[in-house]
Amino acid sequence: MDDTALGWWGVPLAVLAGAIRVSTPFLFVSLGECLTEKSGRINLGLEGTLVMGAMSGYAVSYATGNPWLGVLVAGLAGTVFGALHAAICSLDRVNDIAVGIALMLLGTGLAFFLGKPYIQPQAPQLPAIGFGWWSSSQQVRDALQVNALFLIGAVLAPVLLWGLRNTRWGMTLRIVGESAEAARAMGYAVNRTRMLATMAGGFLAGVGGSFLSLHYPGSWNERLSSGQGITAVALVIFARWDPVLCFWAALLFGGAGALGPALQSVGVTQGYYLFNAAPYALTLAIMIATSSARHRLAGAPAELSVTR
Amino acid sequence: MVDRLRLSRRSVLGTMTAAGGLGVLGSALPFAPALAKDLTIGFIYVGPRDDFGYNQAHAEGAAAVRAMAGVKVLEEEKVPETVDVEKTMESMISLDGASLLFPTSFGYFDPHMLKVAKKHKDLVFLHCGGLWTKGKHPDNVGSYFGYIDEAQYLSGIVAGYASKSKKLGFIAAKPIPQVLRNINSFTLGARSVDPTITTSVIFTGDWSMPVKEAEAANSLIGQGVDVLTCHVDSPKVVVETAEKRGVFVTGYHASQAKLAPNGYLTGAEWNWPKVYTDYVKMVQGGVKPPNLVRGGLKEGIVKTSPYGVAVSEKARAHADGVKGQFMAGSFVIYKGPLKDNKGNVVVAAGKEHGQTDIALESMNWLVEGVVGSLG
Numbered sequence: 042m043d044d045t046a047l048g049w050w051g052v053p054l055a056v057l058a059g060a061i062r063v064s065t066p067f068l069f070v071s072l073g074e075c076l077t078e079k080s081g082r083i084n085l086g087l088e089g090t091l092v093m094g095a096m097s098g099y100a101v102s103y104a105t106g107n108p109w110l111g112v113l114v115a116g117l118a119g120t121v122f123g124a125l126h127a128a129i130c131s132l133d134r135v136n137d138i139a140v141g142i143a144l145m146l147l148g149t150g151l152a153f154f155l156g157k158p159y160i161q162p163q164a165p166q167l168p169a170i171g172f173g174w175w176s177s178s179q180q181v182r183d184a185l186q187v188n189a190l191f192l193i194g195a196v197l198a199p200v201l202l203w204g205l206r207n208t209r210w211g212m213t214l215r216i217v218g219e220s221a222e223a224a225r226a227m228g229y230a231v232n233r234t235r236m237l238a239t240m241a242g243g244f245l246a247g248v249g250g251s252f253l254s255l256h257y258p259g260s261w262n263e264r265l266s267s268g269q270g271i272t273a274v275a276l277v278i279f280a281r282w283d284p285v286l287c288f289w290a291a292l293l294f295g296g297a298g299a300l301g302p303a304l305q306s307v308g309v310t311q312g313y314y315l316f317n318a319a320p321y322a323l324t325l326a327i328m329i330a331t332s333s334a335r336h337r338l339a340g341a342p343a344e345l346s347v348t349r
Numbered sequence: 350m351v352d353r354l355r356l357s358r359r360s361v362l363g364t365m366t367a368a369g370g371l372g373v374l375g376s377a378l379p380f381a382p383a384l385a386k387d388l389t390i391g392f393i394y395v396g397p398r399d400d401f402g403y404n405q406a407h408a409e410g411a412a413a414v415r416a417m418a419g420v421k422v423l424e425e426e427k428v429p430e431t432v433d434v435e436k437t438m439e440s441m442i443s444l445d446g447a448s449l450l451f452p453t454s455f456g457y458f459d460p461h462m463l464k465v466a467k468k469h470k471d472l473v474f475l476h477c478g479g480l481w482t483k484g485k486h487p488d489n490v491g492s493y494f495g496y497i498d499e500a501q502y503l504s505g506i507v508a509g510y511a512s513k514s515k516k517l518g519f520i521a522a523k524p525i526p527q528v529l530r531n532i533n534s535f536t537l538g539a540r541s542v543d544p545t546i547t548t549s550v551i552f553t554g555d556w557s558m559p560v561k562e563a564e565a566a567n568s569l570i571g572q573g574v575d576v577l578t579c580h581v582d583s584p585k586v587v588v589e590t591a592e593k594r595g596v597f598v599t600g601y602h603a604s605q606a607k608l609a610p611n612g613y614l615t616g617a618e619w620n621w622p623k624v625y626t627d628y629v630k631m632v633q634g635g636v637k638p639p640n641l642v643r644g645g646l647k648e649g650i651v652k653t654s655p656y657g658v659a660v661s662e663k664a665r666a667h668a669d670g671v672k673g674q675f676m677a678g679s680f681v682i683y684k685g686p687l688k689d690n691k692g693n694v695v696v697a698a699g700k701e702h703g704q705t706d707i708a709l710e711s712m713n714w715l716v717e718g719v720v721g722s723l724g
Contacts, residue, residue: 051568051571051572054571055567055568055571058567058571059564059567059568062563062564062567063560063564153427157397160397160399160400161399161401163589163608180571183567183570183571183594184571253560257560257563258559258560258562258563258586258589258590259563259586259589259590259593260559260585260586260589262397262400262559262583262585263396263397263427264396264557264558264559264583265559267558267559267560267561269560298560298561298564299564299568301561302551302553302561302564302565302567302568302569303568303571305549305550305551305552305565305568305721306518306549306551306565306568306569306571306572306574307572308549308720308721310550310720310721310722311722311724312724313551313552313554313724314554314724317553317554317561
């Protein structure tokens with residue numbers, strides 16, 4: 042019996058495993074939102090895009106038997122939503138936050154409507170890669186079942202950071218986000234850049250959604266997302282618009298979310314409502330610790346309607 | 350372009366009056382009574398009706414009613430426990446002529462259903478929850494509930510035989526009496542097989558939290574738990590996670606056997622098809638349904654899923670024996686002496702709480718052998 046139970050060691054292990062399992066949707070949505078916000082627009086509709094991605098990914102995986110095709114279609118669905126957001130926002134005097142909220146409701150509503158026939162069937166799931174072969178403990182091996190999407194996200198974060206800093210594309214995006222007038226004066230197409238950035242952001246959010254339905258928890262139903270999309274948008278601010286920090290923030294959120302169940306499973310059961318609130322308490326604490334009365338949020342693109 | 354879309358207040362009022370007039374005209378026409386020969390019954394669900402859980406169990410009942418002669422069944426799903434359910438009931442009554450309503454979610458009862466029931470005294474409202482009190486609630490309202498913990502006790506017995514690590518896991522939504530009663534009955538059933546068995550409980554905090562439920566299931570399995578069960582709205586995620594990780598699972602609300610062909614042992618299910626067809630037969634026959642209907646296995650309000658392939662002969666024999674006693678009405682789950690998991694005596698030696706005992710409905714303790722606490 043003792044060789045199957047890790048006791049207290051199970052808690053950090055479960056938090057680590059939870060961080061890897063739970064963080065992927067946060068990671069993809071926040072990377073997508075980071076790109077979009079760097080171009081000077083906020084897309085709050087990513088919650089709807091996430092749910093739409095989860096539904097379309099599941100449906101396509103079920104229909105074709107190929108989960109990777111599902112991931113691709115989820116991303117394309119997200120791209121369409123991103124394009125819609127960018128197209129509406131490029132009209133004069135349209136508020137990007139209001140459009141985002143409208144698209145969030147549209148995305149979830151449409152996904153619920155179209156997803157009705159896919160609640161019951163079981164779709165093929167994305168495979169996980171076992172990194173625990175070196176350990177004889179079943180728990181360690183289970184904890185290190187890492188999904189390929191998580192790895193893609195982990196690679197994507199530094200690549201995006203490098204791209205934003207060092208490539209012509211990245212610099213154009215940042216100029217558009219810092220000062221639309223300057224970008225226009227330099228001959229860059231502001232609306233086209235924002236359109237592409239929002240579409241790319243939508244693609245990533247859609248892929249994040251497909252992770253929810255195709256890997257963890259791995260089924261489609263109407264209450265699948267408990268606000269992960271919105272949380273991820275907030276994570277971008279928390280991560281100071283830095284893709285690599287987005288990665289760590291997503292891991293932190295995933296791990297903090299796993300703390301409650303992990304502690305209850307080893308018998309620490311007092312105050313589980315508090316442990317379940319850990320991710321949010323943590324955000325508040327870090328926000329307060331890093332805020333300043335003297336200067337605006339470091340790293341915030343100047344064109345964002347919330348900072349302007 | 351904007352001006353063309355703008356409606357004047359005058360034209361809106363005019364249109365509305367005309368529409369209202371048409372409505373009055375329509376109700377005066379002689380078509381309505383001819384159509385109203387069938388009994389129209391409305392079912393209202395709080396979530397999707399194919400959720401492999403609470404709502405699916407009710408929808409299976411509605412499907413059985415639909416198969417009866419002389420009825421017309423209306424269904425509406427995903428109706429929140431707010432003023433929305435009043436609107437749904439009103440529209441079922443006024444637009445579709447429903448005369449028997451089943452608002453199936455617990456939170457529909459007070460104040461929403463009571464308000465509508467007081468307004469329509471000639472219609473029948475039947476609510477799932479067992480909340481009706483004589484004198485306090487209107488007479489055209491009924492409430493029904495089942496002692497599903499009898500089936501959970503049987504699941505516990507089967508789980509007790511299946512477990513090798515002697516650790517069971519229970520993923521629960523909230524620490525309310527109905528949930529605690531299921532946890533305690535499940536644990537008592539398992540400990541009747543082997544008194545060293547423990548049940549670890551994780552409360553997720555709400556009725557439907559798929560990611561948290563999956564996380565809870567994984568944490569429990571990581572701690573060596575090898576049989577899982579749950580009390581959440583949709584057990585789908587828990588059952589699928591258990592199957593994926595290769596541990597056993599017992600179901601709840603409806604049968605999830607299809608989701609876990611290897612690991613599904615048995616499950617505690619509602620038997621709403623029987624309850625609902627009985628009710629409808631009463632109403633069709635002109636009999637007033639009783640205000641309070643309660644029962645367990647014996648009354649056919651709850652049932653167990655057929656045993657899965659992994660259930661041993663010994664477990665089947667033991668569980669079937671206890672089931673026979675439930676059917677005869679002679680088995681008592683809460684029989685003293687019982688201690689809670691903090692060591693306090695909760696049922697004194699020689700004392701028995703039968704299923705109908707009202708004391709069980711304010712349960713606020715976890716029985717000895719449960720690892721967990723209420724707050």
